Amino acid sequence: MDASEKQIEMISKMINSTKENLQPLSVNFIFWGSLIVGMSLIHYIFPQFIQSTKYSSLLFWTVIPLIGMTITVFYNIKNRKNIGYETHLSRVIKIIWGVFNVSWFLLVIISLLKGVNNPVPDILFLLSTTLLITGLIIKFRPILLGGFLLMLFTVYINFNPTINFLLVNMIGVTLGMLIPGITLYTSKLDE
Amino acid sequence: MNKSIDKILFNPIRLKIVSTLITISECDFKHLRKVTESTQGNLSIQLKKLKENGYIHIEKSFKNNYPQTTCSITKKGKRKFEEFFETILTYKK
Numbered sequence: 001m002d003a004s005e006k007q008i009e010m011i012s013k014m015i016n017s018t019k020e021n022l023q024p025l026s027v028n029f030i031f032w033g034s035l036i037v038g039m040s041l042i043h044y045i046f047p048q049f050i051q052s053t054k055y056s057s058l059l060f061w062t063v064i065p066l067i068g069m070t071i072t073v074f075y076n077i078k079n080r081k082n083i084g085y086e087t088h089l090s091r092v093i094k095i096i097w098g099v100f101n102v103s104w105f106l107l108v109i110i111s112l113l114k115g116v117n118n119p120v121p122d123i124l125f126l127l128s129t130t131l132l133i134t135g136l137i138i139k140f141r142p143i144l145l146g147g148f149l150l151m152l153f154t155v156y157i158n159f160n161p162t163i164n165f166l167l168v169n170m171i172g173v174t175l176g177m178l179i180p181g182i183t184l185y186t187s188k189l190d191e
Numbered sequence: 192m193n194k195s196i197d198k199i200l201f202n203p204i205r206l207k208i209v210s211t212l213i214t215i216s217e218c219d220f221k222h223l224r225k226v227t228e229s230t231q232g233n234l235s236i237q238l239k240k241l242k243e244n245g246y247i248h249i250e251k252s253f254k255n256n257y258p259q260t261t262c263s264i265t266k267k268g269k270r271k272f273e274e275f276f277e278t279i280l281t282y283k284k
Contacts (some may be wrong), residue, residue: 004282007206011276014210017226018218081254084222091216 020087022138022184024079028072028097029143029181033173035068040169062108069101092137100130120165124172125154131176142180150176196282199244200275204229204237209246209272212264220260238262246271 043050043060051057076094080086086094103126111119131147153172157163200206207227212218224234238260241247246268250261264272 002282004279007279008276010203010206011210014207014226015214018211018214081219084225085211085218086216087214088216 018085018087020089021083022140024076025090025093025134025138026181026185027075029177030185031072031075032068033176033178033181035064036173037170037178039064040166040173044164044166044170058108058112065104089138093134096130096133096137100126118165120169121154121157124150124157124169127173127176128154131180135180140180140184142183146176146180196278197271197275199240199246200271202237202240204233205241205246206275208234208237208241208262209264209268212247212262213269213272217261217263220262223262241268 039060043057050060080090104123107119107122107126110116111122128147128150131143131150133147135141135144135147150172153168153175157165157168200209204227208223211223211226220234220238223238224231227234229237238247238249242249245265248263248265250263252259252261
């Protein structure tokens with residue numbers, strides 16, 4: 001083997017040493033899917049408790065997700081530190097979900113200022129578009145399908161405002177995040 | 192006629208560093224030490240050389256009171272790596 005062949009082999013080895021790891025993304029999906037489904041379930045079973053005061057429901061739906069965001073941000077930072085590098089793909093995904101978090105927070109604030117009681121359809125629509133973008137970027141069909149189903153759900157609830165939003169939330173998030181997250185997690189472990 | 196080879200990338204440690212950084216957005220010192228299998232001192236020297244020649248960008252920060260070095264490739268570094276790769280391919284032919 002001559003020097004140039006050795007160099008090509010070395011370059012190839014280095015490029016192959018940095019693998020794309022989508023497991024943290026799947027953990028985020030499972031965490032958020034479980035959290036939102038769990039919260040919707042608690043709200044559905046104990047409405048008198050969650051809606052005991054004018055702002056209790058709003059506090060429930062903002063404080064817990066904010067705690068969730070803090071947990072996931074710390075998890076992602078720690079994970080990035082352990083891996084030692086950030087790929088272009090993980091950077092793009094980080095930016096997309098960062099923008100989603102800011103948009104979600106703004107939607108809650110806007111709905112509060114406008115006196116809109118239920119920002120769920122808007123949040124679910126935002127979630128569906130973010131899922132579709134993520135699914136298309138990482139080329140993972142279950143997430144793409146989840147995002148698409150969630151988008152259909154959002155269209156449906158806009159034309160059927162009497163439907164129970166907590167049930168919609170549970171079904172939508174299960175289809176859009178929980179199932180695709182578990183599928184992504186198990187598919188990466190199988191590799 | 193074969194092109195002249197880039198002396199900066201001809202060094203195996205420096206070539207390993209740039210080959211790693213070409214595929215990723217950024218990378219810390221610890222990971223580079225692992226993939227290049229070099230000593231801390233040698234890696235620091237090679238990183239400095241690459242930085243001085245504008246091939247990579249180095250960001251030094253502190254996290255939990257520990258110094259952290261993060262490296263990323265520059266546009267010049269990408270171009271030089273591509274040229275280097277084309278050159279070694281001509282040598283192979």
